[in-house]
Amino acid sequence: MLIGGEILRILAIGDVCGEQATERLLTTLPKFKKDNGVDFTLINGENSAGSNGISKQTANALLTAGADVISGGNHTLHRKDFRPMLDENERLLRPHNLPSAEYGSGYCVVDMGYTKVAVINLLGQVYLDMHGAENPFICADKLIEKAKADGANVILVDFHAEATSEKKALGFYLDGRVSAVVGTHTHVQTNDATVLKSGTAYITDLGMSGPVHSVLGVEPNIIIERFKNGEKGRFVFAEGEILIEGLLFEVDPKTSKALWAKTVKF
DSSP: OOSTTSOEEEEEEOEEBSHHHHHHHHHHHHHHHHHHTOOEEEEEOTBOSSSSSOOHHHHHHHHHHTOSEEEOOTTTTSOTTTHHHHHHOTTBOOOTTOTTOOSOOSEEEEEOSSOEEEEEEEEOOTTSOOTTOOOHHHHHHHHHHHHHHTTOSEEEEEEEOSOHHHHHHHHHHHBTTBSEEEEESSOSOOSOOEEOTTSOEEESOOOEEEESSSBTTBOHHHHHHHHHHOOOOOOOBOOSOEEOEEEEEEEETTTTEEEEEEEEEO
8 A cells, every 4th residue: 555655556446337336336445445555446437327338427426436537448428418527527538549439538647646647548449349449559659658748657557358369468568668457348357467577467357346146247138038049138237246346456656567466356
């Protein structure tokens, strides 16, 4: 945890699925942060509203729960009422390379007094069918240079992508140039939390913050019918027990390097 401005403890939380998960964060996140000495919290909130997308209500709830920055993904712009908030609050992000995005950006810098933390939000290219999206590797290069010019010595990247290979590749590509690369979108927490060779904390997917008894957050029978009979029913988030998943890690702002990283569930 933060000791005289020397070490920064960061929590990154995986895709929040549904209003139940949002409400659970309101009741559990403040205590988790206090108990674990968390200094900075990044939450992917792109599915926090019912079905998918993020709303004004759930965005405000996640900020109230303790998010310093809320990142997004391919569903971020689905709800029209939320879009203006991307311009009103720079800590609400959508993927910077999201094609035809008229609102907001995928970049912000949070000045914490003793250090500046930049957050970069990018969208993958493989299997996401986002035609016209800028190459995330090239986009990352540009935003990292911007972050350094803006005086950020801690840089976090939320890479919202489908293919594990694409996520791993970006992690190695950015190793030593950013403090962390965390994958989101696939809703299954991976078992590869680590600090890469040159000091970048990495995980292929943070996991999902949502209903345990579900298929990626959705009521199982809906997905079973889709696979078995080709029925494309409307996605409805499952009810019941909620589990929050993410990555906890420490960064030395003096070197911009991660010291350790571990998965968390609460």
